[in-house]
Amino acid sequence: MDTNHPIFNDSINAQKAVDNLKIALNEPNKTFPPIYQQYRDLIKQAWLSANGVFNGQPFLANTEVTKTRIAICNACEFFKKKSKRCTKCGCFMNQKVHLALAKCPIGKWQ
Numbered sequence: 001m002d003t004n005h006p007i008f009n010d011s012i013n014a015q016k017a018v019d020n021l022k023i024a025l026n027e028p029n030k031t032f033p034p035i036y037q038q039y040r041d042l043i044k045q046a047w048l049s050a051n052g053v054f055n056g057q058p059f060l061a062n063t064e065v066t067k068t069r070i071a072i073c074n075a076c077e078f079f080k081k082k083s084k085r086c087t088k089c090g091c092f093m094n095q096k097v098h099l100a101l102a103k104c105p106i107g108k109w110q
């Protein structure tokens with residue numbers, strides 16, 4: 001296991017996660033898809049990742065893929081830079097880009 005992978009740095013930075021959550025909670029909900037859609041997409045992503053792992057695919061994307069994805073998001077008109085959320089799916093992109101089988105909801109990256 002590559003413990004230098006960025007997700008380990010992100011996940012142990014609890015204060016950063018709390019700060020992002022505070023920013024997200026202050027954003028107007030109408031900016032994002034309906035909450036049921038966000039839960040549906042989250043469950044779908046969890047199922048895809050779990051199914052992928054059972055079929056021998058990696059759970060985490062490598063660092064190069066992760067950096068490419070977040071660069072695309074940073075340049076995207078649907079990305080909220082302050083909270084790092086996508087207004088198309090409502091996902092927290094700092095976490096989602098690390099999942100090997102995650103996809104951009106409008107096909108900008110896979």
Ligand code: SF4
Pocket residue numbers: 072073074076077078079085086087088089093103104105106107108109
């Ligand atoms: S996931 Fe896709 S739509 Fe969302 S911010 Fe990133 S590039 Fe844009």
